[in-house]
Amino acid sequence: DGGITQSPKYLFRKEGQNVTLSCEQNLNHDAMYWYRQDPGQGLRLIYYSQIVNDFQKGDIAEGYSVSREKKESFPLTVTSAQKNPTAFYLCASSERNGGAYEQYFGPGTRLTVT
Amino acid sequence: DQQVKQNSPSLSVQEGRISILNCDYTNSMFDYFLWYKKYPAEGPTFLISISSIKDKNEDGRFTVFLNKSAKHLSLHIVPSQPGDSAVYFCAARTGGGADGLTFGKGTHLIIQP
Numbered sequence: 001d002g003g004i005t006q007s008p009k010y011l012f013r014k015e016g017q018n019v020t021l022s023c024e025q026n027l028n029h030d031a032m033y034w035y036r037q038d039p040g041q042g043l044r045l046i047y048y049s050q051i052v053n054d055f056q057k058g059d060i061a062e063g064y065s066v067s068r069e070k071k072e073s074f075p076l077t078v079t080s081a082q083k084n085p086t087a088f089y090l091c092a093s094s095e096r097n098g099g100a101y102e103q104y105f106g107p108g109t110r111l112t113v114t
Numbered sequence: 115d116q117q118v119k120q121n122s123p124s125l126s127v128q129e130g131r132i133s134i135l136n137c138d139y140t141n142s143m144f145d146y147f148l149w150y151k152k153y154p155a156e157g158p159t160f161l162i163s164i165s166s167i168k169d170k171n172e173d174g175r176f177t178v179f180l181n182k183s184a185k186h187l188s189l190h191i192v193p194s195q196p197g198d199s200a201v202y203f204c205a206a207r208t209g210g211g212a213d214g215l216t217f218g219k220g221t222h223l224i225i226q227p
Contacts, residue, residue, distance in 0.1 A: 004157075030212065033214055035214075035217075040123075040219065042118070042120075042218050042219045043203065043217040044217070045214035045215070048213065048214045050212050050213075058214050059214075088155075090157050090158070092157075094212050095212070096212040101146070101212045102148060102163060103215060105158050105159070106157050107157050108155065108156065110155065
C-alpha cells in the first residue's frame, strides 16, 4: 500500500529544544517537500529536495534544517532558532521527470512548543 | 506579497447545486495549477490540475477553468455533495521541474442539506 507516513501525529516540546519530524514515502518519488500550515493560512514551503543528497530552501527556511540521505526519507529538524515553531507540518512527494508533478501529502504532524 | 489569492474564506452551497471556487494569481511565470481538498488535521488530497496551455480540464464532477489573460482560475463541482464540505486550496508552480507549490489561503466550502 503506497503512501507517505509522518510520525508522530502530535508532538510536544519545550522552548529551546530541537525536534525532528519524520517523513517516509514508498511511492518511489524522487522529490520530497516540507510545508507548514498556520491557522487560516495556506501552506508555506519550508524546504524541498528533488534528488537524494540535494535540497533547496523554500520561502520560510529560517530555523529549519533537513537531510536527504535516502530516497524514501526526508526528515525535518525544527531548531530552537525558529521563532514560531508551533504549527501543522506537512510532508509531500512527487515524481520528478515526465509527469505533471502533482504532490501527494502525508497526514501531517502537529507540533506544539511551549 | 501573496502570489495566489483565494478571496472567499468560506462558501455555502445547497446540496445538488453547483459550487464555484475562485482563485487569482499574480505571477505570470506560473505554468501549472492544482486544486487540493483538505479536512481538518489531515493532509491535503489532490483533486484536479490544469496546465497553462489549456483552458479547461474535467474529471467527473470536478472541472477547472483557466483564464490566463485574467490570471484567474475556478473549480466547479457539480452536483455538490455533503462529502464535498472541506477546505479547498488553489496552488500553482513555475516551470522547470519538481519545485515547490505556492498555495492560496483556502476556501472553506460548506454543503447545506
